[in-house]
Amino acid sequence: MNLAHVAICVSDLDRAMAFYGELGFEETHRFALDGVENVYLGRGEEADLQLRYDADRTTPIAPSRADVDHVAFTVDDVEETFETAIDAGGAPVLEPTEIDAAGAFAAFVEDPEGYTIEFYRWL
Numbered sequence: 115m116n117l118a119h120v121a122i123c124v125s126d127l128d129r130a131m132a133f134y135g136e137l138g139f140e141e142t143h144r145f146a147l148d149g150v151e152n153v154y155l156g157r158g159e160e161a162d163l164q165l166r167y168d169a170d171r172t173t174p175i176a177p178s179r180a181d182v183d184h185v186a187f188t189v190d191d192v193e194e195t196f197e198t199a200i201d202a203g204g205a206p207v208l209e210p211t212e213i214d215a216a217g218a219f220a221a222f223v224e225d226p227e228g229y230t231i232e233f234y235r236w237l
Contacts, residue, residue: 119154119162120185124227127151127167129203133226136202137187137195139163160187184222186232195233196221204231212237 124130131141131153139155142162146152151167163185189195192210200206200223207222207230220234 117161119164121152121164121166122182122185122227122229123166123168123171125167125171126226127153127165129226130165130167131155133199133202133204134163134165136198182229184230184232186234189233189235192219192221192233192235196223199223199225199231199233 134155138157140157142154142156144151144153149168149170151165151169153165153167154162155165156162187195196206196210203226204223207224208220210219210221212219213234214237216234217237218234219237220232222230222232225231
């Protein structure tokens with residue numbers, strides 16, 4: 115079994131696409147269903163990231179992000195990806211560091227929607 119995609123709700127589709135575009139994601143396909151725009155972004159063979167945008171949404175998009183802890187991506191260069199994410203409008207959460215208990219070198223940023231994104235490579 116392989117992960118197919120992770121779906122996150124966004125309040126500004128263009129801003130989200132620009133942020134993830136800076137990280138090397140490209141639109142693979144999209145569709146609208148019941149007024150919700152669903153845009154899939156991919157990076158080669160990796161799992162897709164689905165952005166869900168509902169212009170008519172009246173409830174806040176999980177202001178505490180209690181429904182999603184983080185989305186993790188493996189990368190070749192954690193430091194470079196971390197800096198790219200910051201330059202693209204992300205906010206630092208955890209600078210690149212070794213996390214011995216997890217056996218990983220990782221960094222965390224908050225994307226423009228407030229989701230925590232992890233970039234890591236195995237030690």
